[in-house]
Amino acid sequence: MSDLHADADIAYHGMLSDTLPVPLLYVYGDDDRSRDYMIPIVKRYGLPQLRVDGPENAATLMVEPAAPGWQVVIGPGKAFTVTWPFSRPLAYGGGMTTPGWTRAALKAGECWLLVGPPHNWISTVSVHEVISSVWKAGGALGIVPVVRG
Incomplete structure (x- = not known):
């Protein structure tokens, strides 16, 4: 499988939630092969x-909610790991660069984890467009716990 990447954002009132900020984490591969293999596996x-x-x-x-075993672990220096009910992490070693994401996710104790096709997110499209793209590709979305590691 190709290397995996992650982007993050926080959806506020009027975007996805009527009351609370929703930390989103989007994991995707380098190419369309990731859609063919990664999405069915997750x-x-x-x-x-x-x-x-x-x-x-x-x-x-x-x-x-995702099945037990899924979680995002926030480590030192805002590094994060996505664990799942498999022997190796789904994604690891990434540093969270979205301002306020780590704090919001730890405060909420959970985030929405999206897994889908390659997508150029944060700088060029809205959260709604990303979710629409993931939906059209048959992607996955679940609520997963966020913990400090």
Whole structure:
């Protein structure tokens, strides 16, 4: 499988949540092969299918908890590791660069973990566009615990 990458953002009132900031972490591979291999594997290990209910112009995002064993561990220097019910971490060694993400995720004790196709996120598109892209690719989205390691 290709190398994995991660981007993060915080969705505030009016974007995804009516009351609280929602820390989002998006893990994706270098190429379309990652979609063909990574997405089915993470679903098999308990990260739910990204589901949308209703028509596209008024859709509701259906978010479920991931299976036990999934979590984001925040280490020293804002490094993070995504663990899952497999022998090796899904992603590790990355340094969180999104301002306030680590603090918001640790305060909430959870984040929304998206896994999908390659996407140029943060600087050029909205959170809604990323979620739409992941949904159309059959990607995964689940609520996972965030802990300090």
